[in-house]
Amino acid sequence: MGYLELTLAILKPNVAVNPVAIKFVKNLIITSNFKIVRSKRQKCKIKELQLFYEEHKDKFFYNRLITFMSSGPSELFILAKENAIQDWRKLLGPTKVYRTQFEEPNSLRGLFGQSDTRNAFHGSDSKESAEREMSIFFPEFNISDWFVSEEQFFVNGEIKFQEDKFIHVIQHT
Numbered sequence: 001m002g003y004l005e006l007t008l009a010i011l012k013p014n015v016a017v018n019p020v021a022i023k024f025v026k027n028l029i030i031t032s033n034f035k036i037v038r039s040k041r042q043k044c045k046i047k048e049l050q051l052f053y054e055e056h057k058d059k060f061f062y063n064r065l066i067t068f069m070s071s072g073p074s075e076l077f078i079l080a081k082e083n084a085i086q087d088w089r090k091l092l093g094p095t096k097v098y099r100t101q102f103e104e105p106n107s108l109r110g111l112f113g114q115s116d117t118r119n120a121f122h123g124s125d126s127k128e129s130a131e132r133e134m135s136i137f138f139p140e141f142n143i144s145d146w147f148v149s150e151e152q153f154f155v156n157g158e159i160k161f162q163e164d165k166f167i168h169v170i171q172h173t
């Protein structure tokens with residue numbers, strides 16, 4: 001692939017219900033120099049979530065996690081940046097909010113997380129996870145096509161930001 005990395009970012013229902021929090025996080029995404037390749041607001045479907053959280057299906061928190069994640073709309077973004085995966089996860093802070101609120105109170109999960117399950121955000125944890133997760137929630141998005149035909153515009157800054165759609169689009173001069 002090229003210079004940029006893509007990651008799947010999710011504002012989970014407990015933060016996606018709060019317009020002030022959404023605005024705060026969107027501003028942070030922009031000021032942290034992420035570009036937004038895809039952006040949508042949707043209630044995640046049970047089928048999608050069972051695929052998404054396959055690795056946790058035998059964990060004690062699995063049922064409450066699926067119930068919570070399908071309980072209301074989420075905001076889902078595909079973010080692009082040089083080290084998008086680790087930079088976004090760094091902003092989130094650790095998974096378990098009960099600990100994060102003491103250790104990293106100013107991280108996004110420290111600020112907006114309510115419990116370990118309702119930890120308000122998702123960020124892909126690897127390139128493989130990001131590709132798998134993007135194909136679940138953005139099945140129409142072709143990752144390799146994006147790197148072949150769109151990435152260089154993002155690298156060269158030949159893009160413009162559409163605030164209303166919260167997305168960066170190619171600026172064909």
Ligand SMILES: Nc1nc2c(ncn2[C@@H]2O[C@H](COP(=O)(O)OP(=O)(O)OP(=O)(O)O)[C@@H](O)[C@H]2O)c(=O)[nH]1
Nearest residue numbers: 060061064068096097098099114115116117118119
């Ligand atoms: N290992 C383990 N940890 C558990 C179990 N049940 C709860 N916990 C943890 O104990 C802490 C509090 O769990 P809960 O009381 O279920 O959390 P909650 O405040 O109800 O919020 P939700 O997790 O959103 O239901 C969290 O860190 C959970 O991960 C369990 O059966 N086994």
Ligand SMILES: Nc1ncnc2c1ncn2[C@@H]1O[C@H](COP(=O)(O)OP(=O)(O)O)[C@@H](O)[C@H]1O
Nearest residue numbers: 061065094095096116117118119121122123125
């Ligand atoms: N101990 C736990 N108690 C409750 N919920 C949990 C726990 N561990 C993980 N979860 C939930 O499962 C999701 C996926 O877990 P994991 O992949 O380990 O964390 P992350 O989302 O940071 O990659 C977490 O975001 C959280 O919502």
Ligand SMILES: [Mg+2]
Nearest residue numbers: 095123124125
């Ligand atoms: Mg994970």
